[in-house]
Amino acid sequence: xxxxxxxxxxxxxxxxxxxxxxxxxxxxxxxxxxxxxxxxxxxxxxxxxxxxxxxxxxxxxxxxxxxxxxxxxxxxxxxxxxxxxxxxxxxxxxxxxxxxxxxxxxxxxxxxxxxxxxxxxxxxxxxxxxxxxxxxxxxxxxxxxxxxxxxxxxxxxxxxxxxxxxxxxxxxxxxxxxxxxxxxxxxxxxxxxxxxxxxxxxxxxxxxxxxxxxxxxxxxxxxxxxxxxxxxxxxxxxxxxxxxxxxxxxxxxxxxxxxxxxxxxxxxxxxxxxxxxxxxxxxxxxxxxxxxxxxxxxxxxxxxxxxxxxxxxxxxxxxxxxxxxxxxxxxxxxxxxxxxxxxxxxxxxxxxxxx
Amino acid sequence: xxxxxxxxxxxxxxxxxxxxxxxxxxxxxxxxxxxxxxxxxxxxxxxxxxxxxxxxxxxxxxxxxxxxxxxxxxxxxxxxxxxxxxxxxxxxxxxxxxxxxxxxxxxxxxxxxxxxxxxxxxxxxxxxxxxxxxxxxxxxxxxxxxxxxxxxxxxxxxxxxxxxxxxxxxxxxxxxxxxxxxxxxxxxxxxxxxxxxxxxxxxxxxxxxxxxxxxxxxxxxxxxxxxxxxxxxxxxxxxxxxxxxxxxxxxxxxxxxxxxxxxxxxxxxxxxxxxxxxxxxxxxxxxxxxxxxxxxxxxxxxxxxxxxxxxxxxxxxxxxxxxxxxxxxxxxxxxxxxxxxxxxxxxxxxxxxxx
Ligand SMILES: CC(C)[C@H](C(=O)O)[C@@H](O)C(=O)O
Ligand SMILES: CC(C)[C@H](C(=O)O)[C@@H](O)C(=O)O
Numbered sequence: 001x002x003x004x005x006x007x008x009x010x011x012x013x014x015x016x017x018x019x020x021x022x023x024x025x026x027x028x029x030x031x032x033x034x035x036x037x038x039x040x041x042x043x044x045x046x047x048x049x050x051x052x053x054x055x056x057x058x059x060x061x062x063x064x065x066x067x068x069x070x071x072x073x074x075x076x077x078x079x080x081x082x083x084x085x086x087x088x089x090x091x092x093x094x095x096x097x098x099x100x101x102x103x104x105x106x107x108x109x110x111x112x113x114x115x116x117x118x119x120x121x122x123x124x125x126x127x128x129x130x131x132x133x134x135x136x137x138x139x140x141x142x143x144x145x146x147x148x149x150x151x152x153x154x155x156x157x158x159x160x161x162x163x164x165x166x167x168x169x170x171x172x173x174x175x176x177x178x179x180x181x182x183x184x185x186x187x188x189x190x191x192x193x194x195x196x197x198x199x200x201x202x203x204x205x206x207x208x209x210x211x212x213x214x215x216x217x218x219x220x221x222x223x224x225x226x227x228x229x230x231x232x233x234x235x236x237x238x239x240x241x242x243x244x245x246x247x248x249x250x251x252x253x254x255x256x257x258x259x260x261x262x263x264x265x266x267x268x269x270x271x272x273x274x275x276x277x278x279x280x281x282x283x284x285x286x287x288x289x290x291x292x293x294x295x296x297x298x299x300x301x302x303x304x305x306x307x308x309x310x311x312x313x314x315x316x317x318x319x320x321x322x323x324x325x326x327x328x329x330x331x332x333x334x335x336x337x338x339x340x341x342x343x344x345x346x347x348x349x350x351x352x353x354x355x
Numbered sequence: 356x357x358x359x360x361x362x363x364x365x366x367x368x369x370x371x372x373x374x375x376x377x378x379x380x381x382x383x384x385x386x387x388x389x390x391x392x393x394x395x396x397x398x399x400x401x402x403x404x405x406x407x408x409x410x411x412x413x414x415x416x417x418x419x420x421x422x423x424x425x426x427x428x429x430x431x432x433x434x435x436x437x438x439x440x441x442x443x444x445x446x447x448x449x450x451x452x453x454x455x456x457x458x459x460x461x462x463x464x465x466x467x468x469x470x471x472x473x474x475x476x477x478x479x480x481x482x483x484x485x486x487x488x489x490x491x492x493x494x495x496x497x498x499x500x501x502x503x504x505x506x507x508x509x510x511x512x513x514x515x516x517x518x519x520x521x522x523x524x525x526x527x528x529x530x531x532x533x534x535x536x537x538x539x540x541x542x543x544x545x546x547x548x549x550x551x552x553x554x555x556x557x558x559x560x561x562x563x564x565x566x567x568x569x570x571x572x573x574x575x576x577x578x579x580x581x582x583x584x585x586x587x588x589x590x591x592x593x594x595x596x597x598x599x600x601x602x603x604x605x606x607x608x609x610x611x612x613x614x615x616x617x618x619x620x621x622x623x624x625x626x627x628x629x630x631x632x633x634x635x636x637x638x639x640x641x642x643x644x645x646x647x648x649x650x651x652x653x654x655x656x657x658x659x660x661x662x663x664x665x666x667x668x669x670x671x672x673x674x675x676x677x678x679x680x681x682x683x684x685x686x687x688x689x690x691x692x693x694x695x696x697x698x699x700x701x702x703x704x705x706x707x708x709x710x
Binding site: 135164222250 | 518
């Protein structure tokens with residue numbers, strides 16, 4: 001088995017190094033191969049997703065990804081910016097199902113912006129469609145407006161779209177995931193305004209007929225953004241499109257207070273996947289050795305479970321992470337009075353020791 | 356001066372009645388004319404925005420709106436659903452600038468999901484563009500996919516678009532509003548993915564050159580959804596498009612804990628406007644006399660200030676609302692131990708008495 005390791009930019013290198021350390025101590029048979037991606041790849045070879053990196057990712061059984069992006073690339077034309085690497089990987093690898101758990105770790109309840117009683121024990125799973133919607137829809141660009149409020153003026157435009165099979169496959173993923181949890185799916189749409197999401201709602205409802213044991217409800221995206229703040233525990237699995245999922249999964253992650261702890265998986269139809277922390281590249285703290293490696297370490301655990309058929313090894317990592325939290329070790333982002341502040345390396349070492 | 360009064364559905368009738376009571380006691384010279392809208396209009400005449408209602412709204416100097424919508428209309432074809440009334444009014448009246456204040460009332464700090472220190476004193480203004488974006492962009496509909504992941508399959512699509520003058524005029528509104536506040540504007544976009552919002556960012560930046568005394572920063576919508584939860588007080592004025600504004604303004608309103616208190620204004624280029632509470636029609640509590648009329652009463656105050664050049668009358672209403680809160684009167688949605696629970700009518704009467 002081969003794992004492509006793409007550390008990327010900012011804190012990416014530091015946190016991925018710790019996850020690799022953890023993977024190595026498990027003594028499983030796999031090969032790790034590292035390649036540059038994002039701004040780092042642009043610096044090295046003029047493109048955020050070099051051919052060689054893409055080939056490696058395609059050939060591998062799974063991809064462990066750090067983070068990409070830095071303000072210093074803001075002035076580059078869009079096609080060369082670091083974010084294009086992650087969009088390109090999703091597209092070329094067909095990673096249409098994004099799993100974004102939003103879990104509030106018991107030891108970190110106090111770190112949430114929300115009152116503890118609203119988030120204690122929170123465990124929701126946001127499933128975001130990742131290769132369709134307005135992210136990839138054509139046509140898009142700039143032109144002279146032919147109609148609208150100001151015909152003749154310059155305008156920019158994008159196309160939102162979903163086809164029936166795209167909605168069907170993500171709906172199946174959501175219902176199947178719910179079966180392993182509390183058997184409730186909330187499909188988030190904007191059917192009252194958008195043709196795309198009226199269709200989304202219709203198709204999800206049709207697919208639901210095959211899952212009579214799972215409860216389905218529909219919620220408008222604006223209401224979902226409110227309910228996440230008001231009563232996040234009312235959700236179990238949330239399934240939605242690429243654009244709404246981008247917004248809601250970040251909102252939900254931040255609510256938990258545990259964002260430095262949250263892994264994510266982006267899967268193709270054969271459960272090959274790309275695994276990355278839910279947080280970003282944090283260029284402001286890069287190189288300082290203070291970033292929290294736990295989201296990346298837990299992403300490696302997800303990888304073992306979802307793509308590499310090693311559920312026991314995954315469980316060992318998860319237990320070790322639980323143990324270091326219980327020992328009171330905390331990186332700066334999750335530190336509070338009475339716990340012990342540690343750096344990126346020490347945290348990784350502690351997980352290794354706990355394994 | 357003429358005010359069109361459109362109570363609508365659900366709790367709309369009850370809360371608008373209280374706002375009308377308050378307006379009448381001010382003894383100003385204006386005429387009030389009521390017309391049906393939303394589900395109520397559909398029942399009466401087969402259309403959610405009857406010609407007569409639209410004509411009245413067009414002829415009036417301002418519109419006082421309650422709320423529209425009820426689950427029972429979910430099965431109607433989209434063009435006949437209650438929400439089409441509000442979309443139609445925005446479009447036909449050219450109400451492109453939506454003001455959504457998110458204020459945490461001192462007396463209600465405890466009602467927020469967020470920890471009190473994060474919301475105490477919160478006062479942000481979300482300015483949402485309201486007649487462009489993917490809400491009204493053509494073409495839209497269903498068709499057979501010509502390309503994409505599943506060519507030949509059924510798909511639905513919508514068009515996101517913004518023209519330069521549309522972005523310019525809302526940017527001017529935001530910068531001018533910021534001048535009367537803390538002189539900071541955050542423009543929310545998704546320039547890293549969408550052509551429309553790269554253009555948005557570019558044009559907002561250009562318009563900013565005319566407002567050197569106002570600070571401008573740019574934030575991606577996913578990050579904005581997180582920062583609202585993490586540190587809402589970092590914002591002053593937030594300006595964004597129709598779709599992102601729909602989501603973020605509801606998220607922000609819910610964060611305050613004061614959603615039953617929050618008014619909104621939707622203005623055209625001459626400051627003619629439609630005024631409505633930020634909350635919805637709440638069919639579950641309609642007719643029970645328990646809804647909070649204060650958001651609607653405060654919307655009437657906004658109307659006096661923005662569209663009817665009666666700032667003193669507006670201030671009298673706002674002071675009266677402050678007074679009833681200080682007296683400890685609360686409708687069920689904002690009630691807490693130690694305060695006095697009152698119904699919709701009693702709350703309206705108390706405001707009238709305080710004036
Ligand atoms: C970097 C950006 C293109 C990306 C997205 O919008 O999908 C990011 O926000 C994410 O959620 O992974
Ligand atoms: C009812 C609906 C069409 C509307 C919108 O999406 O604009 C509502 O959510 C709002 O924010 O006023």
